[in-house]
Amino acid sequence: MASSCSQALGHHVFKRSRILQIHLQKSWPNRSFALNSAADQQLAVSSPEIVIPKKKTWSKEAVLQALASTVKRDPTASDYRFQDDPYLTPKTSSEFKLFSLSQESGRNAAKYFINTYPKYFQKDYAQPHIPCLMPDSLEAQIEEESEAALVERVRMRKVRAAVDLFDQLQQAGTPVSLDVTNQLLDLICLYGDHDPTQENVPEQRIEETEDVQDEPQAKKGRGAKASDLLKASWKENNNAERIFALLSEPNAHSYSAVIRGMVKYGAHSKAFSFYTDLLNSRLKADVHTFNALITAAPEVKEKYNEKWELIVDLLKQMAEQKVKPNLLTLNAVLKALRRCGTVGRSQAFPVISEMKSLSIDPSLASYTHLLAIFYKPGAPVQGQTDVLQEVMNEVSGKSFSPQDPDDALFFITAMRICLDTKDMEQAYRVHELLGVGENWRLLGKDFQQNIYYARFFSLLCMMENIDVMLKWYRDLVPSVYYPSSNVMRDLLQALDTDNRLDLIPLIWKDIKQLGHANRQNLVEELLTLMAREKHNQEVQESFAECALDIKKIYDTGDRGKVLLNWTAGSLNDLISVLLAAHRTRDAWEMLKLFKTHNRVPSEELLNKFLVCVKEAGEVNQAVELVQISAGFCLPGTPKLIQRVLQEFELTEQQRNMLSDLEIQSFNSD
């Protein structure tokens, strides 16, 4: 919907019409001289100076950003990516993943088509021009063998092609300058001598055997795990080393590229030997090389002390060579300290203070590593809660921007620690930090977000009372977080602790919507909780409705597939719930299910049933009850028979039948 705003009497009037104003009142200055003082005063009063303030300028998006800052999160809406329709919003976490991935894959498919047939997509509709919507040129333009062609392939990140071209140039004898060779080395070391995976290209079944890295990412979620397992390692005598050897005078940049590549792909000791070569050639390493070496240090040594000494050594060399450390240095040191055990704990804070004195502000990644040093997962907490508190004091109220890939781990680490130490206050502070400024970007991918909220929720279930818990529940579910069935069980237990079992039908509705209705444990626990105690009439009614709903789940679906199997316990509970609400007829039908599913009813159930039947006064049903009981050879049958004989008025036939049964059961005992 287009909205139009008209500017009447805007700044135009103030600035531009001064022309006319001057024209009209040109004679005024002249006039004011001729007048006497009284008239002068009059004039001054009637025409005070109109001060027109200078117009403010702002960037193009400033107005939109200002308006956007008035909008807060809507707790009932799902993620902004999805269509806002009851059919089309995802209700379970698997749907969420499926929908978001399908959106992405659609986009990738479109991108693929645009890039494969660029000649059909040349017309530009968008004004102003949007470059990322135009087809990318994926093929190299310059064909002949020259340095320019090599530079182009390097820029387009075609590793294999660039290396081949370099070899061709070497064979042809054309000298390749050091800069270009350095760029080539950078490229090879960044991608580990393989072509970067094309995300937009669909899977190609035809692969070469050594293209392990080229295993395309099928879907982003699965792809991440697959490529982690298949992470390439630094091979012996690969292209990078070969080209390096061809260089007559490698400079610091070349060494740096190779060292960083080695560290990235796991050849740590080689990296250190290269570093000694670098020192021997009297070249200076730059800060990136040092960062890489510090990252590699824990891999090379075994004992904690040695690791730490190596790192200190490297830092000293850095100081000698007058290389300024940056934030990544700090983070690398802290990450290495994680592997240093007790040494890490003693050295972490001094490191941070030293870096601060060099005016390097710690980012969220540094705090993550710090927390990880002090709180090892699975280790018992030894009164270390101060560290988390101190960290939160430092961090609260600040907005962070992403500076390090590990920044995304801060929130889930902090929440894990809160969960382990059962610290609710810090958990609230962590959650509050998420709302400050741009910090929501640092929550990470969808599955990381899920982990964070799962931990937060479990903590809430454990620690807080039910009202607070429900408030958070309504706020977060299902717009941001789709709880798993374990979390729902925690929630049920929390309800139980706080004696709010009347909320069970609502929770059941949510469970059904979240797709956990086919979890045997969850449903059975639900039934047990409902059947355990007697509540007032309304609650019992709602429980009965809920129970009937649950019963539908147990029945076979329209595909003939059985979702849940009846167990004796669940049947018992269900029937007791129905009986407590006086739905005798439904309960009676359910009783028949015992036989069909080969389960045995419990004694209390039959007793309860008898009581209900007595209230209803159905004699036949009572007799049938006894028959059922006898059919299952329950030990309580004689007592039942006695009760029926005493409490009910029976016909002769029925009496005979009952006495037969009595004898039968007596005999079988």
Add this chain to the structure above:
Amino acid sequence: MAASITHPALSSLYKINSNINGIYSLISFNRRISISSVRSSSAVATETEASGRGVRGQRRSKRQAGEPRSERMAVDQDWTAVYPTAASFKPAAVPLPVRMGYPVKRGVPPAKKGNLELIKIPNFLHLTPVAIKKHCEALKQFCTEWPSALDSDEKCMKRFPIQVQSKEFVSAGLSLRNPDARIVTLKVKLSSLNLDDHARKKMIKLSEERYCKDTDTLTITTDSCPLRKQNYDYAMYLLTVLYHESWKTEAWEQEKTRADMEEYEWEDSPSQKKVLDTLLRMRALGAKDEVEEGTREELLGQPVVQEYRDTMLRLKNEGETEENLHKYKEAVKKLFNI
């Protein structure tokens, strides 16, 4: 299999089939098509099998809708978060039981779910008073102070008599540009310009339909240039030119005839001549036949003649109303001493 295909649409179906077989994510689609391709040999049979009924009992159960969002909304929620921008009507997100449409015979207007009428019309759900207040608060930082000297409308009109209007358009589409944004409208009251009688008449004549007599406003609308700035400059230029031209008197303006006059003038009009004639005749009946120049002015100077002149002017300039006609009647009666 290939030989039996004659239907061109289905041949493409088979081509897609071979590509689809490679993509494992589209499993069910794959299965349905491959089953149909295995079984069928005729075009018609393939189509029916692929399109509809459950093959091997694999009927997909219909996807259930979740409960609408409005059920979970609290009464005191933040509505500006639900509808932050202009959006079409979403029945699941609006918790009001609205009905719209033509009712079927003896029925009610249809409910909001799936109601196209509600979706077609523009809605202002994003501009509730609360939302507008919030927006104004946020936009205050872009505004400068209003000059304190300009505290009334008259002062504004006095100091800044020219009003310039232009429109800005915001829409989400392929292009940000809207050609209507270049139109500039300039409004000025002629009373605020320094014009004498001749200049004013000339200006009005020059501006033709751009001048509105009731409000004494000259409106210049320019859209001939592609940019707004250019149009604005052009409008100011036109105003300046009009002003200066109307002050000049050309030689040929002397040839202004009675038909070019904007207003009716009584002097030298047929009406005056007739009145004079009649009065003279009236006089002449009673007295000697003396026609002198002096009597002309004397006759015209009489109050009845003046009154007649007034009514005549009023009739011609203002139009024929009851009052004017009545006054004319009175004047004529007085003139003839009836």
